[in-house]
Amino acid sequence: xxxxxxxxxxxxxxxxxxxxxxxxxxxxxxxxxxxxxxxxxxxxxxxxxxxxxxxxxxxxxxxxxxxxxxxxxxxxxxxxxxxxxxxxxxxxxxxxxxxxxxxxxxxxxxxxxxxxxxxxxxxxxxxxxxxxxxxxxxxxxxxxxxxxxxxxxxxxxxxxxxxxxxxxxxxxxxxxxxxxxxxxxxxxxxxxxxxxxxxxxxxxxxxxxxxxxxxxxxxxxxxxxxxxxxxxxxxxxxxxxxxxxxxxxxxxxxxxxxxxxxxxxxxxxxxxxxxxxxxxxxxxxxxxxxxxxxxxxxxxxxxxxxxxxxxxxxxxxxxxxxxxxxxxxxxxxxxxxxxxxxxxxxxxxxxxxxxxxxxxxxxxxxxxxxxxxxxxxxxxxxxxxxxxxxxxxxxxxxxxxxxxxxxxxxxxxxxxxxxxxx
Amino acid sequence: xxxxxxxxxxxxxxxxxxxxxxxxxxxxxxxxxxxxxxxxxxxxxxxxxxxxxxxxxxxxxxxxxxxxxxxxxxxxxxxxxxxxxxxxxxxxxxxxxxxxxxxxxxxxxxxxxxxxxxxxxxxxxxxxxxxxxxxxxxxxxxxxxxxxxxxxxxxxxxxxxxxxxxxxxxxxxxxxxxxxxxxxxxxxxxxxxxxxxxxxxxxxxxxxxxxxxxxxxxxxxxxxxxxxxxxxxxxxxxxxxxxxxxxxxxxxxxxxxxxxxxxxxxxxxxxxxxxxxxxxxxxxxxxxxxxxxxxxxxxxxxxxxxxxxxxxxxxxxxxxxxxxxxxxxxxxxxxxxxxxxxxxxxxxxxxxxxxxxxxxxxxxxxxxxxxxxxxxxxxxxxxxxxxxxxxxxxxxxxxxxxxxxxxxxxxxxxxxxxxxxx
Numbered sequence: 001x002x003x004x005x006x007x008x009x010x011x012x013x014x015x016x017x018x019x020x021x022x023x024x025x026x027x028x029x030x031x032x033x034x035x036x037x038x039x040x041x042x043x044x045x046x047x048x049x050x051x052x053x054x055x056x057x058x059x060x061x062x063x064x065x066x067x068x069x070x071x072x073x074x075x076x077x078x079x080x081x082x083x084x085x086x087x088x089x090x091x092x093x094x095x096x097x098x099x100x101x102x103x104x105x106x107x108x109x110x111x112x113x114x115x116x117x118x119x120x121x122x123x124x125x126x127x128x129x130x131x132x133x134x135x136x137x138x139x140x141x142x143x144x145x146x147x148x149x150x151x152x153x154x155x156x157x158x159x160x161x162x163x164x165x166x167x168x169x170x171x172x173x174x175x176x177x178x179x180x181x182x183x184x185x186x187x188x189x190x191x192x193x194x195x196x197x198x199x200x201x202x203x204x205x206x207x208x209x210x211x212x213x214x215x216x217x218x219x220x221x222x223x224x225x226x227x228x229x230x231x232x233x234x235x236x237x238x239x240x241x242x243x244x245x246x247x248x249x250x251x252x253x254x255x256x257x258x259x260x261x262x263x264x265x266x267x268x269x270x271x272x273x274x275x276x277x278x279x280x281x282x283x284x285x286x287x288x289x290x291x292x293x294x295x296x297x298x299x300x301x302x303x304x305x306x307x308x309x310x311x312x313x314x315x316x317x318x319x320x321x322x323x324x325x326x327x328x329x330x331x332x333x334x335x336x337x338x339x340x341x342x343x344x345x346x347x348x349x350x351x352x353x354x355x356x357x358x359x360x361x362x363x364x365x366x367x368x369x370x371x372x373x374x375x376x377x378x379x380x381x382x383x384x385x386x387x388x389x390x391x392x393x394x395x396x397x398x399x400x401x402x403x404x405x406x407x408x409x410x411x412x413x414x415x416x417x418x419x420x421x422x
Numbered sequence: 423x424x425x426x427x428x429x430x431x432x433x434x435x436x437x438x439x440x441x442x443x444x445x446x447x448x449x450x451x452x453x454x455x456x457x458x459x460x461x462x463x464x465x466x467x468x469x470x471x472x473x474x475x476x477x478x479x480x481x482x483x484x485x486x487x488x489x490x491x492x493x494x495x496x497x498x499x500x501x502x503x504x505x506x507x508x509x510x511x512x513x514x515x516x517x518x519x520x521x522x523x524x525x526x527x528x529x530x531x532x533x534x535x536x537x538x539x540x541x542x543x544x545x546x547x548x549x550x551x552x553x554x555x556x557x558x559x560x561x562x563x564x565x566x567x568x569x570x571x572x573x574x575x576x577x578x579x580x581x582x583x584x585x586x587x588x589x590x591x592x593x594x595x596x597x598x599x600x601x602x603x604x605x606x607x608x609x610x611x612x613x614x615x616x617x618x619x620x621x622x623x624x625x626x627x628x629x630x631x632x633x634x635x636x637x638x639x640x641x642x643x644x645x646x647x648x649x650x651x652x653x654x655x656x657x658x659x660x661x662x663x664x665x666x667x668x669x670x671x672x673x674x675x676x677x678x679x680x681x682x683x684x685x686x687x688x689x690x691x692x693x694x695x696x697x698x699x700x701x702x703x704x705x706x707x708x709x710x711x712x713x714x715x716x717x718x719x720x721x722x723x724x725x726x727x728x729x730x731x732x733x734x735x736x737x738x739x740x741x742x743x744x745x746x747x748x749x750x751x752x753x754x755x756x757x758x759x760x761x762x763x764x765x766x767x768x769x770x771x772x773x774x775x776x777x778x779x780x781x782x783x784x785x786x787x788x789x790x791x792x793x794x795x796x797x798x799x800x801x802x803x804x805x806x807x808x809x810x811x812x813x814x815x816x817x818x819x820x821x822x823x824x825x826x827x828x829x830x831x832x833x834x835x836x837x838x839x840x841x842x843x844x
Contacts, residue, residue, distance in 0.1 A: 003649075007799055022649065024614070025804045025805070028758045031734065041617070042615065042616045048709045066804040066805040067805045068805035068806065068807045074561035095805070095806070095807055095808075096776070096777075096802075096804075096805045096806035097805070098803070098804040098805045098806060099803045099804060103802060104699065110592045113802075115797075117608075117611040117797045117800060117801065118611075118800060118804060120612060120614070121614045121615050122615075125615060126616060127428045128618065129571070129573060129612075129616055130571060131573050131613060132572055132573070133616070134569035136572040137562070137566060137572065138729075140562045142558070144559060149552060150555050150558040150559065151551060151554070151555055151834055152624070152641060152833070152834065153834065153835060154835045154836075154837050155624050155626070155639055155837075156638070156639060156837050156842060157842075157843075159842045161832075165749070168592050168593065168594070169592070169593050170590050170591070170592050170593075170601070171590065171591050171592075172590070172628075172842060173628065173630070173638075173839050175842065178843055179592070186539075186834065186835055189538075189540075189542060189575075190542060190551075190834055192446070192543045193464065193542045193543050193544075193547060193548045193549055193551060194464045194535055194548060194552065194555070195463070195464060201623075201624065202574070202577050202623065204577070204625065206594075206595065208595070216578070216594075216595075217576055217578060219574060219579055226693075227425075227444060238455060274627075325804075335581075337769075354518070355518075375539045375843075375844040378537075378539060378540060379522045379539065380518075381520070382488040382489075382491045382518075382520040382521060382523060382540065383446045383447070383517070383518045383519070383520045384490065384517070384518035385486040385517055385518060391454035410571060411574070412574065412612055413575060413576045413608055413610065413663040414576075415576050415578050417578075417595050420578060420580045420594060420597065420599055421579075421580045421797075422577075422611075422797040
C-alpha cells in the first residue's frame, strides 16, 4: 500500500477508507481492552486505536514514545479524537522500538539544546524548520523569476580586512586565513561577468555576544546588481520582502497557525515602506548627530512607527568603507537598513562607490591598508559602473515569519560562543 | 530608453530598430573616419560603429578594452560583422574608462588566476558561471518538485571524527573546532523531523592534492531521505542526474555551444544506468579483492564502459562506517559510486545503518571513539528507520556539463593548497 501523509487524513481526504501511514509514536495511552497511539509525521498527528482482539495487540504494548511504526487501518471521523479523525488499526508493523525518551515536559531550554538531535523532532522545531525551508525556496524562486544567477564567493580569505576582532582564524596549510563574513567584495567583481547575482551561504562571526539575535554561524543572503542605483535598490528590497512574506504565508499556512503566528500580518505588508533618514531617526530618539543606533533603539523606533521602515543616509564614518557618499550631502552615504517591527534590523544595503578617487579617500578615512584592496580597487579602474546590493541574515527572516523567540530556534544545530555541539 | 540584452539583437529581434545597450568594450579598431567597437554583456557580443561626423566621435576615441558604455543606435543586419548584426551609434555615453587591460592573448593559466577578479569577465568564465548557476537552479527545482525541504547543518564541529588529516582546524572562542566535510550525520537526525531533505553548502578539505579535480573548498550537494532503501536511492539518483543534465542543456544551450560542449550527450542520457559490483569492477581491472580503486582506474573503467555506471557493494572496510552491510553478503555494504565518462566519480551514496548493534560493530571496525558518536547512536535508539542518501561535489557536475578542463575553472574564486587569493 502507498503511504499517505497524516495531514491528508486530517483534511478529510480519506474518511471511511483504508490507509497506510508511517511515523513515530507521539503520545500513548494503554488501557485494558484498547490502546490509543497518537502517531506523528512531519505533516501532522493522528490518533490510532488498537483492540485487545487484534493479532498485533501484544506487539503494540511494546510501543513507547518515539517508536517508529507503519500502520494500516480504516479512517473514521471521531470528534473525541484530537484533529477529529482516528484510524482503527488493522495491521501494525513496528519498525524501530524506542528506549525511554529523555524529553519530557518542562525541560529547560538548555537541556533541549543539549539533546537537539532529538528535540528537533518536536512539533515546534518541525514547523520552524519548514518555515525556514520555505524562506530558502522563496528566495530561490524570487531570483529565478528576476533572471538572477546564484553565484558564490570563497569562505577562506587571506587578509583580515574589516572587523578583524570578529573573524575566525583558520590554519590554512600552515598559513593564517580567516573565515569570510560577506561575499560582497567578490560579488562586485562578478557583476562585470554576470550583472544580476545572488547567494545564500554560511557566514561566520566570532562575536562574543549572548543576545537572542546572534549566532556564530548564520546563513547570509546577499545580492549584487550592476547598473542599479540606490532608489532602485530600495524598491527591489520592498518587492523581495513582500514576495518572501507572501510565499511563506501561503506555503506554510498550517505551520504558522500551529506556531500561533498571525499570518495576516505577513499577507498584508504594504509598499512602499516608510523611509526615514538617519537624521530624522536620531531626532525622534532625542540623540545627537554621530550617535550610533543600538539594536534596542532600532527596535524601539520601529515599534513606535508600527510598520517596516528604511533608515537611510547614515554618516559616512558609521557605515562600511565601500558605500557611495550622497552627492547632495557627502557626509552621508547612500545606505539603508530595513527595520521590521518585533525584529529590528533585517536587511542592510547600499549603493557602492564606483570610482577610484572616492574609494581611495574611503580607505584613508577608515584607516584601511591600500595593499589589501588592490584587486578591489581594480574594479574601479577598468570600466566601472554604478551598482548596489543588500544582505540579510536568513535566520532573522525566519524569526520574524515563525515568530520564534530566540534565533537559536531558527537553525537546526545552532553554534554560539557557548555551544559547539551536538 | 530601456536597455536590451545583446543576445536579443543577435537573435534578430530588433533589426532596423533603434535600441539602447550597455556593457563593456570587448575589442576595438579605430580607423580614420570610422571606429568599430565590439561591446559585450553577459549574453553576447555585438559590433557597434561610430563615424567621424558624430558628436560623440571625440569621446569614442578614449575608449579602450573593458571601458563601460551605454550606446543608442539602429540595428542593421551586416554579414561582415561578427554575429551578423551591427549597431550604428547615434549616442555614446562613457560610463567608466579603462586603464590598459592587463589580460592579453597567451597569458598563462597561473597569471589568469592571479587576476581572477578581471579574468572572470572572459567569455569562457561568464559561460561556465552561467552553467554553474543553472546547475544550482536545477537542483533547487528538482527538489521543489519532489517536495523536499532545504535544510543545513553546522560548518563547525567539535570532534575530528572521520578523515582527521584533511580537516581544517579553527580557533573557536579559544577552543579547537573543525570545519565540516559533510552534513550527513546531522541530516540523519533531521529526517526524523522532516523526512525528505537536501542541502547545498560549502565543504572544506585540507587535502594536499594538486590534481585537476580537487579544491580546498567546494560546494557540496547532499540529500537524505527517510524510509528510502538502496534500490530506491539508485533510481532517485538516475532521475536526478537526467533532470539536471536536461535542465542545464535547455537553459544554457548557447553557453554550452560557445564552450564547444556537445549538448546532445547531456540530452540523451538513458536510464537505468549500468550497475556493476565492486567485485566485477576489480575483475575487469585485473585487481584483487580489497584493492581500492584509484581515481585513474575509475576513469579508465567508465571510459571502457562508455556510459554512466554505478559501482556497488564495496567491501565494508573500504567505505564509511555508517553504511549498511548487505544482508546477503555482509562483508559488503549497500553503497554505490556513480562514475561518469570523462569525469570519474560523480556521486557517492548508501543506505545507512539503522540499528544500534551494527553501528557499534562498525565503530569498532573503524576504530572510532564511541564517545564522539553518542548522539549519532541515539538516532538508532529512538524509533530508528531505514534511510539512504547521497552526495556530490557541485563543481564535478559543472566540469562535466561545461566540459571544463580544470576544476578551478568551475568556481568563481578557487581555493587550493597554493591559492588563497584573490
